[in-house]
Amino acid sequence: MDKKLRVGVLGASGYTGADLIRLLVCHPNAEIVLLTAERKAGQSIESVFPHLGGYGLPDLISLDDVEWPAVELDVVFCALPHATSQEVIKGLLHSVKHSILEELVAESPSSLADRIQGEVKVIDLSADFRLRNTETYGEWYGRAHQATELQTKAVYGLPELYREAVEKGALVACPGCYPTAALLALVPLLRAGLIEAEDIIIDAKSGVSGAGRSLKESNLFVEVAEAMHPYGVGHHRHMPEIEQELGVAAGKPVTISFTPHLVPMNRGELETIYVRLKDGVSADDLRAHWMDVYDLAPFVQVMEKGGMPSTRAVRGSNRCSLGVFEDRMPGRAILVSAIDNLVKGSSGQAIQNMNLMFGLDETTGLMQAPMFP
Amino acid sequence: MDKKLRVGVLGASGYTGADLIRLLVCHPNAEIVLLTAERKAGQSIESVFPHLGGYGLPDLISLDDVEWPAVELDVVFCALPHATSQEVIKGLLHSVKHSILEELVAESPSSLADRIQGEVKVIDLSADFRLRNTETYGEWYGRAHQATELQTKAVYGLPELYREAVEKGALVACPGCYPTAALLALVPLLRAGLIEAEDIIIDAKSGVSGAGRSLKESNLFVEVAEAMHPYGVGHHRHMPEIEQELGVAAGKPVTISFTPHLVPMNRGELETIYVRLKDGVSADDLRAHWMDVYDLAPFVQVMEKGGMPSTRAVRGSNRCSLGVFEDRMPGRAILVSAIDNLVKGSSGQAIQNMNLMFGLDETTGLMQAPMFP
Amino acid sequence: MDKKLRVGVLGASGYTGADLIRLLVCHPNAEIVLLTAERKAGQSIESVFPHLGGYGLPDLISLDDVEWPAVELDVVFCALPHATSQEVIKGLLHSVKHSILEELVAESPSSLADRIQGEVKVIDLSADFRLRNTETYGEWYGRAHQATELQTKAVYGLPELYREAVEKGALVACPGCYPTAALLALVPLLRAGLIEAEDIIIDAKSGVSGAGRSLKESNLFVEVAEAMHPYGVGHHRHMPEIEQELGVAAGKPVTISFTPHLVPMNRGELETIYVRLKDGVSADDLRAHWMDVYDLAPFVQVMEKGGMPSTRAVRGSNRCSLGVFEDRMPGRAILVSAIDNLVKGSSGQAIQNMNLMFGLDETTGLMQAPMFP
Amino acid sequence: MDKKLRVGVLGASGYTGADLIRLLVCHPNAEIVLLTAERKAGQSIESVFPHLGGYGLPDLISLDDVEWPAVELDVVFCALPHATSQEVIKGLLHSVKHSILEELVAESPSSLADRIQGEVKVIDLSADFRLRNTETYGEWYGRAHQATELQTKAVYGLPELYREAVEKGALVACPGCYPTAALLALVPLLRAGLIEAEDIIIDAKSGVSGAGRSLKESNLFVEVAEAMHPYGVGHHRHMPEIEQELGVAAGKPVTISFTPHLVPMNRGELETIYVRLKDGVSADDLRAHWMDVYDLAPFVQVMEKGGMPSTRAVRGSNRCSLGVFEDRMPGRAILVSAIDNLVKGSSGQAIQNMNLMFGLDETTGLMQAPMFP
CATH class of the missing domain: 3.40.50.720 (NAD(P)-binding Rossmann-like Domain)
Incomplete structure (x- = not known):
């Protein structure tokens, strides 16, 4: 083109x-x-x-x-x-x-x-x-x-889950940053019936740019630096969005626990997700399924066993990094999903959608390496 | 004296x-x-x-x-x-x-x-x-x-839970920073039978001073700043310590899920703890019980309903700030516990123990206000 | 009392x-x-x-x-x-x-x-x-x-320079944070005729709390973190204040060059001051004079030769840390002065003034150790 | 190609x-x-x-x-x-x-x-x-x-000053980060005789990545965060490099004052440079000359009058941002030069050199926008 x-x-x-x-x-x-x-x-x-x-x-x-x-x-x-x-x-x-x-x-x-x-x-x-x-x-x-x-x-613009709809879309609604990180981890596992739809607990951490550029005391440097705290516990507006998509994947209504935290960094979002495994399923099975599902997804990187997602490894890029660990509590696993809230969590994903809507290669203009340091 | x-x-x-x-x-x-x-x-x-x-x-x-x-x-x-x-x-x-x-x-x-x-x-x-x-x-x-x-x-030196033993102690072992924040929140609730001993999930976040002054690449400024990630998932050494004390409180062995994260700040530790309530118990009941138990505890501050613990409000002080919220998932509550990892999580608590061991007022030398900004 | x-x-x-x-x-x-x-x-x-x-x-x-x-x-x-x-x-x-x-x-x-x-x-x-x-x-x-x-x-409330006036004062005006760090370094040297009153260049760096809690875009976390820049070049309001006091010390009008910078930290102020030495005077002479003048000053610490002031060593305390270095340019020296802008640069100094005004020991309530980390 | x-x-x-x-x-x-x-x-x-x-x-x-x-x-x-x-x-x-x-x-x-x-x-x-x-x-x-x-x-690889030599170069030595920021500001002004070669004072501030990935206590997060200090005063190894090139530009030996500071950020370098103007020259003349000299330089951006360089505006990019201000001291000006120490101060400049050495367009692969936030 x-x-x-x-x-x-x-x-x-x-x-x-x-x-x-x-x-x-x-x-x-x-x-x-x-x-x-x-x-x-x-x-x-x-x-x-x-x-x-x-x-x-x-x-x-x-x-x-x-x-x-x-x-x-x-x-x-x-x-x-x-x-x-x-x-x-x-x-x-x-x-x-x-x-x-x-x-x-x-x-x-x-x-x-x-x-x-x-x-x-x-x-x-x-x-x-x-x-x-x-x-x-x-x-x-x-x-x-x-x-x-x-x-x-409107089409829900998470291309890894709705590629075809996005390609045909005329009005695409880009997901929120928290939903993006959560859904990329959870939806394939729910679709495949590898985890329970109950008792999904999402502990989310975000950099401050997620709060926007508005003049609120809570966004001042001095209030944020050298500190952290949860916010919006029990009533953050990304909850119904996550539940909507998990419900589609599970084929039944899903209620989640979701708690976001503000972290003193500009960019980056990390979710630690606590799930119950279906009988006979292991953490390794979840990883294997992710690898299978995301084999051709250019922006989702599934870590090898033991590999730990970090926001630093996705900073400034359109990547989502996924890792999964056995929990010490039997029958449970811990998922970790990291994105840059402004890129895969917002602007980068929007451009990824644009690429698909106009028949461009999905990665066009989005292959910059993450910026570390 | x-x-x-x-x-x-x-x-x-x-x-x-x-x-x-x-x-x-x-x-x-x-x-x-x-x-x-x-x-x-x-x-x-x-x-x-x-x-x-x-x-x-x-x-x-x-x-x-x-x-x-x-x-x-x-x-x-x-x-x-x-x-x-x-x-x-x-x-x-x-x-x-x-x-x-x-x-x-x-x-x-x-x-x-x-x-x-x-x-x-x-x-x-x-x-x-x-x-x-x-x-x-x-x-x-x-x-x-x-x-x-x-x-x-040795006496387990968490004065709020073992005051008498500490007073008579000759060798006192100060708790780890993560256990301190977790136990102050959980032990009274377990002792009183207000929450289930099963499915306790502790998502912990710590500043970097918790990692000590040793020369490891992962402690370098550039590796830590503008980033965050979990570590030690499923095998952090504070787990058996937490489980030991929760087991005493519950009167039976307890297995927890515990995931610590490294946050780009010097000091501060915050734990978001996901618990299941006993039948008929509400988040408000948990708060009321805390307020009762900690009424005379000089260093534990239970937030009013809606109040949110933050590491900034305890920075440099021996305080522990506790808050509790209803979860959207029925039958669940979310506990939040914040301390300064170096003070209540370590050195301050050690001095609090010293005070008790020598018959001094528990607060001697420990009443500095937290430092914010 | x-x-x-x-x-x-x-x-x-x-x-x-x-x-x-x-x-x-x-x-x-x-x-x-x-x-x-x-x-x-x-x-x-x-x-x-x-x-x-x-x-x-x-x-x-x-x-x-x-x-x-x-x-x-x-x-x-x-x-x-x-x-x-x-x-x-x-x-x-x-x-x-x-x-x-x-x-x-x-x-x-x-x-x-x-x-x-x-x-x-x-x-x-x-x-x-x-x-x-x-x-x-x-x-x-x-x-x-x-x-x-x-x-x-009104009395200019820099106790190290105006102790007697402060003791008798009824209305004391506490110096600005930048003037405090500058004057403690420069005034004794000017009074003693060890440096020239011309060509004094003050390059100042401050943490963000110095900008106050007002809702300005430039004070937002995201604008400040991971960045730095000068501001108010040539027209910062602390200039006439510094010049006023340097003029008194030098016995003639003094014009300075003063450039403040915003640094991504909550607290702390550091000034690097470039001065010309009087003939025959060395950097060591400046240090010796400081040590003499500040021998009994409880809050001013003159570093030994080679010692480097840092904001971390004064954080949260009422201290001013001074160091002096030979410049490579002959006939010049480099002074370094570090304070906590909110303490010695503002609130701590105010309380130091209160102590003197009411006949209390100057250090009452101000002997907390700096907080590092 | x-x-x-x-x-x-x-x-x-x-x-x-x-x-x-x-x-x-x-x-x-x-x-x-x-x-x-x-x-x-x-x-x-x-x-x-x-x-x-x-x-x-x-x-x-x-x-x-x-x-x-x-x-x-x-x-x-x-x-x-x-x-x-x-x-x-x-x-x-x-x-x-x-x-x-x-x-x-x-x-x-x-x-x-x-x-x-x-x-x-x-x-x-x-x-x-x-x-x-x-x-x-x-x-x-x-x-x-x-x-x-x-x-x-070897060719000194600062393309804005030595483009032709670089194009023919077989061994190109990339300048240090501090020299890059200093020389881009100073060399054109010295070559044109607009400023004095004497009394040039460079107050430099750098993010921590400039110190490399080596395991030194002084590079630990906790030592650096929430603090700042000068280092290497009077003996930093970038001094002779800066003096070498200023000497070439001035046509006579130049001795500078140069003091670097460590700032709690990953990337970014800012130099505040205090210079004496030749008789009859104004700060505006310096700006006009920069604009003339760098008119076609793709990576050097001269700010309009009043515009302030900041490291945030060059972060991750190969840009150098220059600004100049009248000093309050008559006959003086203040130059401000900001780069990303890892890009224009190191790796980006190296690739710029590669482009020139192989006949590629100078900007090839280097046109990413800076990353803010």
Whole structure:
């Protein structure tokens, strides 16, 4: 593919936006033609992110100032806050030609049809289109979804599990960072019936960039450095998302225990997952199954026996590193899953989805080695 | 008590030794008269630990050069590596008057009796006297114990659980840092029959000082900073120690799942503990019981409902902060326990033991506020 | 002195306030009876600073709600933002009996006199009373001083240089953190004519707590960690303060070069100072003079030849560590000065001033050993 | 260029080696065919650097086991310790065809000639070939150079200053990290006569990876984190290297003041440089000259007026960011230069040199965006 995709990034002034741009400027088949940000509209990208200067990127503009059809995007990455995301995407799809919208229009024709001008694919990095059940969304996010017709049609963008759907997808909802690390470890084991669906305990640890660039006291350097603590115990919004996908894999509703912790590092996410083995299954069997399932997955690396995933070995890359250990408690195993929360947990996975949606090789622009030190 | 205890610190050049000294120089009833270190023998303490200059401390000397009776110690803190500790303490007790030794001598009189010159109490910070079962020791530490007669008589120095025994103790074995945080949370709940003894899962996170000052690649700044990972999965030596004490509390053998993680911070240890509740028991019941049990414990702080322990709130202090949360999985609760691994997890607890052994107020010299930032 | 001083801390919810409280709760002659904070008025101190729970401290209240005479303070620490500080202190002195105010009243009697009820000493930690020249204040702080009559009478509270004035002081202005580290190194050398007053270059590095607890993007963990940069080059407000005191020491106006840098650590400040030696003077002469001048200063430690100050050796303590090295450029020396910005650079020094103002031993409550690790 | 260069990395188990590999695996015109390491010989690269697994790299072997002509290298990166480097390179050049060697052989024909089998270019990352004066080398490195005939012929590999020589080079000595940041700032200004060659003061700050992966107490996490300090004051080995190149630029011997500091971060180097301006020259003139000189330099970014270089904006990239500020002291300016010590300060610059030596575009494989967060 010689042509470069015309790419827009909505919400480009946050850390997710920054990492999208970092990866896209080196992507051989992408060209960033639109960057939006509200509070920092009018600024150059280097004034917001000095490390992104020198790539000839467009200035940040307000969403309101985007001339939608004229900008002729092939794909939009939507890195906006949840709730905002759904409204923007809904509006966007009414402004440009979009296959989902066409379908909707076909279902209920309206005067909007004539406003469709081009075709654009949407990759959403917010939480807005991850939950297929609109009631669950309302329950966890405290408000009714404003684009339920889209919510139920969006593809859950975890390519290792839903490659074909992603390839055909027009609106792809990228998984949360915690769900990504958890699902890559658990889904194949549940699908294969190697572990019990009950009593799955996920102890998660994340670097601070996962909390975003918002001005909260709890994100200040001094509050975070030289310390750690859990947060959101029992009510973190990634729980229903994990349960949704584990339920699909297990073929029945799954309730998990999930506790995230904040760790004094910029990037990186590690989950230690405690599971019960089905009778006769060993930790070695889990590893063997992972190796089989992920044999051709370019971004999932299953450690040899004894090998220990670490966030340092995936830093800055789109990798997920998986390890499994026998527990001392009989009939149990301990899974360890490590990703970079901003890459495989967010921006890198979004680009992996883009590659698949446009028929590119899945690894295009994503083969940088992790950065250690 | 006006008289100052004459104190010796064996193994004063490590981080545990440093924190013992940090606390002892401000202790109103203690005077450091002996500091030993092997590789750094002959150096001043400020050349090894510049922050400890200015307190008129003795130079470091080799253990071989200690003139045991002449130094007239009241108490020895033994911050030596395990295996070394047992041999040194055994030898020490043969050189000075010691109540355990007297008892042993009474049991099997020998020529050693006439070498007894004074009385010294021993507080060991190594792992050598924590396990009462000598076979378990051999199994986990890969060698037979060399002072089994002492091993079985040592007091397990967790004052909140064994206050009376500590007060009468002559040889006190300070718990490991991970066991301290785990046992303070779990033992009262098991004793009271509020939680099941099965399926206890301890996910532990520690700062790097817990790994000591030894020259290992894995302790280098660059290897640790901006990263995290589990270690010792399924075979960490604190496991049998935790299981020993949980077994006593539960009245039956207990097998736990325990996974420690290394976190890029100097100090601090946090354990997230997943437990099953007995029928009819709620998370609130656990909290209420803790509050009852620890009502008079000066160093254990039970958080109000919703309150979250963090290592930053105990940094540099002898505190343990406990919190409990309902799990989303029915019938389960999540306990959170935070300590400073070098203080309540090691040196502070050792001094707390000293206070009790010598009839001082338990809090003497230990009431510094935690240091945040 | 058996009686405890009744102490108030205005602006208790910032890092400076937190460190004042941390030190005061262990001070044998102080009792905190008043804590104010505006945005967090009504909260308990443990809800704002969990590490300070358990000391029986009063809740935070708004300044407006303080019943000034009734609270019967002996001393007020004012840890408010500059500009606010001057107005609050001015108002405060009109509400309570104060020696400076009495003097002012004597100069221009007014109806305020009858409102004077008690005596309170004021220790200000803001920048408001550090500059004696009211025009300089206006120039650097962008507004006219609102309490010029107090500004010119305040004592500059660097006890090592102004001990006698501090002892008699009623309103003491604590130096900034950068000036403290710079002046302790430079003033004795200038006074003794050992270095030139020209071409003094101060390259300063500070931990992040120096930037306070305010919600600025540049203070977020992710912006600071794994990075460093200079700031305020050529226009940092500590410059005129340093120049004021160097000018006094040199007996003529002094202009310095001063460049601060932000370093990814919570606490600690280090200045590397490049000076020209007077003819015939060596680096060793500087060290010898320091040792002479600071022989009896309990908090200033002059390193032996070759010894290197480090922030880790002063962390959490009221110490200043000084070292001096020959420069390779002939006729030059390199001074290194390290403090904890929150202690000797702020709260500890404030308490040192309090001790002197009330005839206590200078070191009371300030002899904790530095915390390393 | 379609053909891939056959590349060897000697000393592949250190941080410099790791970063060479990280960059080379994504270089479109390079193929790593040889990796050596002594202590870790026989291991796979992923066992030494887990983040570098998955690229099909050869295992680490000992230098002694390299079959030199057979391996058919086009270029060797030598990331060995100094002193070792010179001996290895000398030996290497006697084993393979090399233009410098040919020249030497031509000068003094010997039996070595017939051992020349192929052509290999050498890029040395040690300090061994940076100093042209063999006596200076001996003085600063404490031993006579063992390959003086090569030392005097090596090209100093700072491409922005010596592009043509590098293009023709057969043995290129990559500058040290501190010299790189210093020289990119200073050399153009000295060449143009805009600043004085006297009184140049360089205050340098570096992340910990600059200290290498060796097991020294001072490199342990706990010693470094939450602290900073200067080191090597007055005798750091990068001083003669900087002075050598400044002397060339100034046309006369230059003596500098240079003080490095260790900062608690993995990567990044920042130098704050204090200079005296020539009469009539302003800080703005310096900036304008930099912009002119570096207009076409792809890796040097001169900040607009007021723009502040930060290590975060160059992290992981081959960039050097330059800024200049007026000093408050008349006639002076403050230069700020930031690089990633492992990239532009070492491995990236080495690859930049390789690109030039083989006629590739200078930026090939080096255009990754910096990684922030």
